[in-house]
Amino acid sequence: MTTDLDRLLLIRHFERALLDLFAKGELNGTTHTCLGQEIVPVALAPLLGPDDHVFSNHRGHGHYLARFDDPAGLLAEIMGREGAVCGGVGGSQHILREGYLSTGVQGESLPVAAGAALHLRGSGALACAYIGDGTWGEGAVYEALNLAALWALPLLVVVEHNGIAQTTPTALAMAGTIGARCAAFGVRHVALPAEDIAEIRAVLTPLVSAVRTGSPLVVEFAVNRLGPHSKGDDTRSGVAELRDWYREMSDLTGFAEADARAGDLVDAVVRDVKARPLSTWSRP
Amino acid sequence: MRVVENLNHALREVLAGNPRAFLLGEDLLDPYGGAFKATRGLSTSFPAQVVTTPISESAITGVGAGLALCGDTAIVEIMFGDFVTLAFDQIVNFAAKSVSMYGTRVPMRLIVRLPTGGGRGYGPTHSQSLQKHFIGVPGLDVYEMSPLHDNRAVFAQMIAAERPCVFFEDKVLYTKRMHEVDDLFTWDLADGVARVHVDTPPDCVIIAPGGVTHRALAAMRRLLLEQEIVCTLLVPSRLHPLDAAPLVAVAREARSVVVAEESTAGGTWGAEVAHALHRELWGVLRNPVALAHSADSIIPTAGHLERAVLLTETTIHDTVLESLK
Numbered sequence: 006m007t008t009d010l011d012r013l014l015l016i017r018h019f020e021r022a023l024l025d026l027f028a029k030g031e032l033n034g035t036t037h038t039c040l041g042q043e044i045v046p047v048a049l050a051p052l053l054g055p056d057d058h059v060f061s062n063h064r065g066h067g068h069y070l071a072r073f074d075d076p077a078g079l080l081a082e083i084m085g086r087e088g089a090v091c092g093g094v095g096g097s098q099h100i101l102r103e104g105y106l107s108t109g110v111q112g113e114s115l116p117v118a119a120g121a122a123l124h125l126r127g128s129g130a131l132a133c134a135y136i137g138d139g140t141w142g143e144g145a146v147y148e149a150l151n152l153a154a155l156w157a158l159p160l161l162v163v164v165e166h167n168g169i170a171q172t173t174p175t176a177l178a179m180a181g182t183i184g185a186r187c188a189a190f191g192v193r194h195v196a197l198p199a200e201d202i203a204e205i206r207a208v209l210t211p212l213v214s215a216v217r218t219g220s221p222l223v224v225e226f227a228v229n230r231l232g233p234h235s236k237g238d239d240t241r242s243g244v245a246e247l248r249d250w251y252r253e254m255s256d257l258t259g260f261a262e263a264d265a266r267a268g269d270l271v272d273a274v275v276r277d278v279k280a281r282p283l284s285t286w287s288r289p
Numbered sequence: 290m291r292v293v294e295n296l297n298h299a300l301r302e303v304l305a306g307n308p309r310a311f312l313l314g315e316d317l318l319d320p321y322g323g324a325f326k327a328t329r330g331l332s333t334s335f336p337a338q339v340v341t342t343p344i345s346e347s348a349i350t351g352v353g354a355g356l357a358l359c360g361d362t363a364i365v366e367i368m369f370g371d372f373v374t375l376a377f378d379q380i381v382n383f384a385a386k387s388v389s390m391y392g393t394r395v396p397m398r399l400i401v402r403l404p405t406g407g408g409r410g411y412g413p414t415h416s417q418s419l420q421k422h423f424i425g426v427p428g429l430d431v432y433e434m435s436p437l438h439d440n441r442a443v444f445a446q447m448i449a450a451e452r453p454c455v456f457f458e459d460k461v462l463y464t465k466r467m468h469e470v471d472d473l474f475t476w477d478l479a480d481g482v483a484r485v486h487v488d489t490p491p492d493c494v495i496i497a498p499g500g501v502t503h504r505a506l507a508a509m510r511r512l513l514l515e516q517e518i519v520c521t522l523l524v525p526s527r528l529h530p531l532d533a534a535p536l537v538a539v540a541r542e543a544r545s546v547v548v549a550e551e552s553t554a555g556g557t558w559g560a561e562v563a564h565a566l567h568r569e570l571w572g573v574l575r576n577p578v579a580l581a582h583s584a585d586s587i588i589p590t591a592g593h594l595e596r597a598v599l600l601t602e603t604t605i606h607d608t609v610l611e612s613l614k
Contacts, residue, residue: 089392090392091392091393093392094389095392099386099391101395108382108386108387110382110383113378113379113382116347116348116349116354117351117352117354117355117379119351119355120351120352120354120356120359121358121359123352123356124355124360132355145347145378148347148348151343151345151348152342152345152352286392
């Protein structure tokens with residue numbers, strides 16, 4: 006059985022391995038790791054069902070791994086190797102798999118998620134869209150929030166508010182607050198620290214149930230982005246002093262063993278995927 | 290039957306044939322029935338499938354894409370095609386890309402309807418022909434409404450293709466009659482291309498999207514009666530991807546070819562057609578393919594100023610004469 010700790014550590018080691026592969030010149034293009042933000046998708050995983058649609062963004066590896074436990078398929082996608090989820094065409098930020106879709110344009114997914122929610126309305130399933138604090142600069146967010154409230158859509162918006170959009174601190178990009186913006190549309194908003202998984206689930210379980218019957222919800226998590234925006238482009242100082250669940254949980258019984266297991270698993274996945282032939286694509 | 294009624298019937302057939310087909314847009318509900326009445330009666334007949342929306346072109350196109358992604362059929366009306374710029378991201382970066390960027394072909398039944406074009410005095414932001422901005426987007430089909438193509442067949446084709454489509458509807462067509470051509474000419478339809486002609490090999494072939502049909506016919510009439518110049522008009526329904534073969538077959542026999550469109554000059558669909566013909570018929574064509582389009586200008590509101598910049602019957606007439614020199 007995969008525990009929450011296993012999932013957290015899988016995502017942490019996966020993201021570290023990606024930065025390591027980049028440093029060695031073994032990855033093409035770019036990637037955005039979710040180091041420090043792992044708790045959010047792991048906490049949400051059991052609250053989402055197989056009929057729910059998840060919309061992820063550019064920083065989506067954790068979202069994918071928390072839903073599918075498939076590091077090999079994701080790494081193959083990022084490395085363009087056989088067994089890639091989308092043949093290596095989409096790469097790190099464009100993935101489609103059974104009710105899961107990520108795309109790389111900020112704010113673009115919210116109207117699409119609203120459309121999926123319109124499709125699902127009345128079925129008990131919901132559409133969940135992960136966005137960042139920076140995404141709130143996009144007008145499409147507000148058009149979609151308006152529709153969500155107006156049409157009573159089963160739409161769950163998960164905001165990973167890490168305080169920085171690429172290199173721009175929130176204070177330089179956002180007037181007012183996310184909560185006040187939601188209030189303007191009559192959309193329920195709840196702010197939570199991304200710390201205690203049990204506490205997050207206790208708060209969200211009834212709220213997510215309400216989403217399923219047409220009460221849209223914005224959940225705003227305060228998280229720390231511990232890695233760079235993409236690779237080696239961090240302009241901040243003091244990142245090492247930011248709170249990190251990895252450090253704080255390291256005294257837990259069984260942590261060292263779980264950490265070693267996750268590390269070994271990711272090492273094995275990296276060796277396996279690197280040895281695979283290149284992916285192929287039949288252009289439609 | 291008028292073109293807008295034929296379009297209305299086409300939409301009705303889509304909604305009646307599939308309870309998971311949706312029509313979304315601003316001011317669609319009865320009794321108003323849409324700014325150009327294309328949706329009149331539909332919200333009464335299909336209240337669960339016709340969705341009136343706020344003024345949010347980006348979001349309603351995204352909602353349509355989300356429905357299509359989930360397997361539904363979505364038709365989005367943008368009240369004036371000019372406003373499609375607000376939905377450009379959803380069309381180009383989401384809907385069109387979703388067909389292919391996930392490694393396997395993802396079917397998307399999404400049609401974005403775009404009332405288009407000038408001649409009605411709506412001014413610079415409500416009169417444009419923006420087709421050229423959508424030519425050559427991988428995964429996106431571009432169609433134009435025509436009085437010679439039954440919209441029921443065209444909508445069936447767009448839906449069957451399972452690719453996102455933009456459907457340009459020249460507003461001047463709404464009140465014209467379907468399948469009505471000048472009695473000097475006969476017309477037929479083959480391979481998706483309508484052909485209007487006389488029983489003599491043409492001096493000039495005019496290629497035009499549906500919205501230009503009547504202006505081209507008027508120019509053809511004048512050329513025939515005043516100068517005994519014989520023209521054949523070809524009107525394709527799908528502008529992109531372009532099936533050049535039926536155009537090439539006819540153009541091969543003519544002394545000149547003119548592509549006429551209402552778009553402003555520069556980077557046009559017509560230039561794309563000309564390129565395709567030059568590739569196929571280099572050494573056969575006697576003259577370069579000539580282009581007729583509107584002036585490189587915004588579209589003024591006052592009638593006399595608007596007429597001075599838009600493609601007219603005279604623009605086509607003069608371009609044909611020039612092409613035969």
